[in-house]
Amino acid sequence: MAERTEERTRDADAKSGSDLGVDVGTTESVETDVAVGESRGAESSVTETSTTDSGSYFSLRALLFAFGAVGGGMVLGGLIPLVPFTELVGILLGGFVYGLLASERRYAELGLAGGLSGGATAVLSLLPQLAAGLSGTRLFAIAGGVGLVLALVGHYFGRDLRSGLTKDL
Incomplete structure (x- = not known):
């Protein structure tokens, strides 16, 4: 004001x-x-x-909020029954909401949270198949990469919407 x-x-x-x-x-x-x-x-x-610069490249507090947003999105995505890969859509949703609410750019934190959450979820959900001979490292890398990209894309579009909503006409 x-x-x-x-x-x-x-x-x-x-x-x-x-x-x-x-x-x-x-x-x-x-x-x-x-x-x-x-x-x-x-x-x-x-x-x-x-x-005296106000911005920093990495913040532990922002990382914790990013894990919360991505985790919440994955929980909401996982509530949809009988549809595969809805947790990945939840990562996109969590990144979008975080970008919409955050006042600063936090791509590093959200990318790390999305990558680790996506990789860990894929490995933990396919744990019985890993015992049968599936490569866990390769699975973690692929799912982590997909989670990283989805979190960053969601954050970008959330920030874009935020800047459009707060822009003077």
Whole structure:
């Protein structure tokens, strides 16, 4: 809501001609970073800016939520009787819901959760056949790859729908 008010204020300033094209908040933060870099040296300013980045490439918390979303989708998919491979559709559904609800991109976490869950489910569901001579490693790799792709595709389309729903017209 505050963003919308700020946007209206900027629009009103632009119409009145008082906007100089400089964001005061951004200017102050840049001056602060330069002062920190000058007082500590060039090496410390590089480490200062790299540690203040808000995003990270991997999050354990996001991985746990991804396992929850994928696992919940697999449970829902497994509830459909007499139709094979519905757990895989559940991985797609879990990735879609996670992408719809998450505010950041979490492809690594969701890919890992989808791959491990898909591979483990395939191996555990075909455990009697593994004793008869079926290769468990190959089965895990194939099902894990399919689970990884389905989770990533679901996450992509969930994020796409989220950006479409939250976009201003």
